[in-house]
Amino acid sequence: MVIQWRLALLTGSLLSLLSAVVILTLAQGVRPINWRLALRIEDVRKVVRAIGVKFGESSGFYAYTSVILIYFNAHEVSDLLITSTISPLIFTLIVSAIMTRVKPTKVLMLGYAIFSLINAFMFRINPLLLFAFFGMADAMAYTPQSLYLVSLFRDDIKHIGAGVSYHVASSLGGLMTYLISILISMYGLKAGLVAAPALLLMSCIVSMIALLV
Numbered sequence: 001m002v003i004q005w006r007l008a009l010l011t012g013s014l015l016s017l018l019s020a021v022v023i024l025t026l027a028q029g030v031r032p033i034n035w036r037l038a039l040r041i042e043d044v045r046k047v048v049r050a051i052g053v054k055f056g057e058s059s060g061f062y063a064y065t066s067v068i069l070i071y072f073n074a075h076e077v078s079d080l081l082i083t084s085t086i087s088p089l090i091f092t093l094i095v096s097a098i099m100t101r102v103k104p105t106k107v108l109m110l111g112y113a114i115f116s117l118i119n120a121f122m123f124r125i126n127p128l129l130l131f132a133f134f135g136m137a138d139a140m141a142y143t144p145q146s147l148y149l150v151s152l153f154r155d156d157i158k159h160i161g162a163g164v165s166y167h168v169a170s171s172l173g174g175l176m177t178y179l180i181s182i183l184i185s186m187y188g189l190k191a192g193l194v195a196a197p198a199l200l201l202m203s204c205i206v207s208m209i210a211l212l213v
Contacts, residue, residue: 043161046152050165051172052210053108053148057141058173059203060115063196064134067180071193072127083128087135095143104144104151109211111140112204119200123193141207176203 065084073080099107115137118130125133145166153161176199184192 047165049210050149051169053207054169056204056207058170059176062174062177066177077127084131087132091136091139095139104148107140107144112208116204119197122197
């Protein structure tokens with residue numbers, strides 16, 4: 001068990017280091033950003049839409065990698081931590097390759113459809129299979145975001161608009177985990193975990209509606 005946790009933490013650290021190297025490489029030669037912005041009502045609406053699109057993925061990611069993972073891991077499911085770490089990585093690479101031929105909206109919608117199914121049948125699916133499906137759904141809902149969120153905004157605010165939307169949605173998604181934890185502390189483990197599929201399914205529906213409007 002200790003080795004599994006260390007492997008998960010090491011993998012995350014290496015990915016973060018790789019991301020930092022990529023960002024520093026891409027930042028070379030980039031022109032300064034013009035901070036004199038003129039926001040419009042349309043921009044605010046697009047920020048709200050972008051937050052809605054990411055909200056479902058953020059909620060699912062934080063819940064599955066914290067409360068839900070701890071619950072199933074407490075039942076001593078073999079190789080669960082390895083599956084929850086490797087599955088998103090593998091499917092992210094696959095979806096990245098698919099993104100060269102498919103529109104982001106289609107991948108996002110399909111990802112949220114799969115996310116909705118695994119949320120609805122969370123406790124009726126084998127835990128290893130559940131987290132394998134989680135990796136696939138999260139990759140499909142996460143990977144296209146960099147293209148989709150930026151495409152919503154006009155050129156002079158697209159990076160700021162996408163960045164603000166991304167972080168606000170991530171914060172709201174993180175609050176879903178706290179909400180589930182509060183329900184568990186107030187009404188017990190069974191009641192709290194019964195509420196988890198409903199809350200996560202609701203977050204996916206919000207994101208699917210945001211994609212369609």
